[in-house]
Amino acid sequence: MHVPDAGTPRVFIVITTFNRAAHLRKLLDSVAALDPAPSGVVVVDNASTDGTAEILAEADLPVPVLVHRPARNLGGAGGFAAGVARALDEGADWLWLMDDDVVVLPDALASFGPWMHRYSCIHGRRYDTEGRPFFWQHTLNEFLGVHLPVRGNVFAQSPVFHTNVGCFEGMLVAAPVVREIGLPDARFFLNGDDLTYGWLIAQRYPVAYIDAFVLRKTRAQRQVDLGIRHLNDSSDLSRFCGMRNRGYLARYLQLHGRHHRVGFGVGTVLTAVKELVRLVAVERSLSGASSLAGASSLWRGWRASRVILRDPDWTPEPPLSLPGPSGSLGTAS
Known part of the structure; x- marks a missing residue:
């Protein structure tokens, strides 16, 4: 296994989990097989009541596994906000966000590698539980405030599709972007938090969906076309x-x-x-x-x-730092 050296960007995987110990075990096992390996893993255990704590205590990975246990369930949004903050504190250059019901493919980080110099927010493709491509190709229609599907093969002419939404089931985002945009908004709890976060990023930087499979879902979901x-x-x-x-x-x-x-x-x-x-x-x-x-x-x-x-006191999530010089992040056309 290739372990990143000091000159390699520090990629931290951020996982949010809640009462899915069996799925989490599979995910951690798959992370252990990544080549190249990440620099570390942050797991936010959202006050699980199953065997999640035992799974994390027994985790044997070649990289550090840092566990954050809030006193209550913060939802996916709050979990990712806490996990991202911890990964930034650990010196992460990139953050790879994912739910607990997927496994990573062994060459996933290698697949991202060629694109990390060009983009600062990247999504790879996913397989469903049956090994078929999982449909994820949408854009937010700002007039309606609704994300709409993009039909057809979005990779027919190019290995990258530009979108304006995000997904925390596999978003890879550069740390400077997070500092500029702010943490994911924990008030969402779940549903729409990642879409909105991707849209906020897309107002300043391109959001890429690349033609490379990096994840496979392990929790079967009914899906109708x-x-x-x-x-x-x-x-x-x-x-x-x-x-x-x-x-x-x-x-x-x-x-x-x-x-x-x-x-x-x-x-x-x-x-x-x-x-x-x-x-x-x-x-x-x-x-x-x-x-x-x-x-x-x-x-x-x-x-x-x-x-x-109607809340007169509503405020957005604040940036964690002032933006850097123009052009310091991915600005691909």
Whole structure:
């Protein structure tokens, strides 16, 4: 195994986990086989109550594994904010963010290598649990405030596709970008935090999706191709957060002069319709109780989003440092 020397960028893997000990074990085993190896791993254990603590205590990797255990579940957003902060404190040059239900492919960091001099925010491709390409090619429509799928082979003409959204299931981001943009907004808890963070980065730097497989999902998800987009299964908590977090997305769009009130309202209606379709088409929730619970989550989330939009004290996540000289980060055309 090639272990990075002092002249190699320090890549830290940041993992957020919650009650998925079996998946986490597989992920850590795959990290141990990475060649080249990362400089370290930060795991945020979001107050898990299963065997996660034991898995982490037994972890035997050729690189340091640093564990952060908050007193309560911070959600994916809060977990990544805490993990990124810890990795920066450890001197990370790059941060590779991922959930606990994936494994990394052995040559993943080598696949990123040729692009790290050109871009400062990179996503690689993923396989699903069956070994098929997992659909992830979207862009945020700012008028609607909705991420829309890009159909077809986005790599037909180029090995890189530029997008304006992010995904914490595999985002590789340079430390100076994080310091300039700020930490992921922990208030999202889950759903839409990574999309928004990628969009914030894209306002200043290109966000790349490269034609190289770096991850494989280990948690099976039901997924339906509706022709115009793919839908995965979800949960009522995710539905609530997704609708509520439109309030946070709207505030960030306002901050950058990209918020269109009417268009965003249409996007909110489309989001609610999408979630109702998900209930029926993906989760097969046809019973009255399940449908009512799903609809109630959307309604409560929408009402919470209105509170965020009217909050006179709302502020964005602050940068961690002033931006460096122009052109110091990836600015590929």
